[in-house]
Amino acid sequence: MILIELSARQQRIIEIVKEQEPITSEHIASILKVTRATLRPDLAILTMTGILDARPKVGYFFSGKPDVNLFTQEVKGVKVSDIMTHPVVVSEETSVYDAIVQLFLEDVGTIFVVSDGLLMGVVSRKDFLKSALGGSDINKVPVGMIMTRKPNIITVTGEEDALIAAEKIMHHEVDSLPVVEKTIDDGKEQLRVIGKISKSSLTRLLVDLCRGGL
Structure with a gap:
């Protein structure tokens, strides 16, 4: 211990x-x-x-x-890649309405916006609410118009410790973070979305560790 x-x-x-x-x-x-x-x-x-x-x-x-x-000694070996889940993604051209529908169907708090798998932006429930209350036609507004863009997106990599991810979520007061891997596209460094880590996955980890499940 x-x-x-x-x-x-x-x-x-x-x-x-x-x-x-x-x-x-x-x-x-x-x-x-x-x-x-x-x-x-x-x-x-x-x-x-x-x-x-x-x-x-x-x-x-x-x-x-x-x-x-x-926690047991095993906690130091828990990486983001060990507990990350499948990300919910849409393209920049997806309408706000369709993205909201997907948000609720998947029961998540955040959707990641990608292009060919590369991270373009992030949209939260709060962003969707602001858009819906703003009076615009959410059937016509693309999600790319309301998303948070790089470099204002907090990310983690699969090799980072789960504790680091938890600290980022707490510090920035977000529901989840995209798990990314760096790649070179057209000579520029890009971030490819490979997963998601959320408050729920971290809570599940905490329960498993306390009960000796890992």
């Missing part, structure tokens, strides 16, 4: 809970001046590993376990 160092924010959460238990996530978020959504991954890790206890309609308690072995 090894000890994984907690982040500064996770350590601060533990201090707050020790001082003010029971305390709700809303109160913790208020003290840290962040949103509840930002805290969810931290609270999930702290409760699933036994450092904190959570009681519905009451709040969080300190479990009395100051040092908890979080």
Whole structure:
């Protein structure tokens, strides 16, 4: 067993809970001046590993376990490629309406926009909502008009540690990241989409590790 160092924010959460238990996530978020959504991954890790206890309609308690072995040695060998899932992709010419339909059929929060497999952009539920509320004809507007383009897209490679992917998702407050591999196309470096890593896949990894499933 090894000890994984907690982040500064996770350590601060533990201090707050020790001082003010029971305390709700809303109160913790208020003290840290962040949103509840930002805290969810931290609270999930702290409760699933036994450092904190959570009681519905009451709040969080300190479990009395100051040092908890979080994962086995195997965690250091988990790469993004080990847990990535199949990406949902569309072309730039796909209408916003058709992309929204695919978003819900696939039950995902983000769609990647590609051209011949190369990453062109990313579209989230928030982008689709803004477009739909903007009054434009979503049957005629191509998804390429509303997507986030490079270089403003956060990506990971299959060889990066799953922990690095989790940190990127938490820091940038996104639902998922495209997993890419670098390729040369017409003399230029491009990013080919080979997968997706999401909050769901990372949560599944955490559960498996805590239960000894890996």
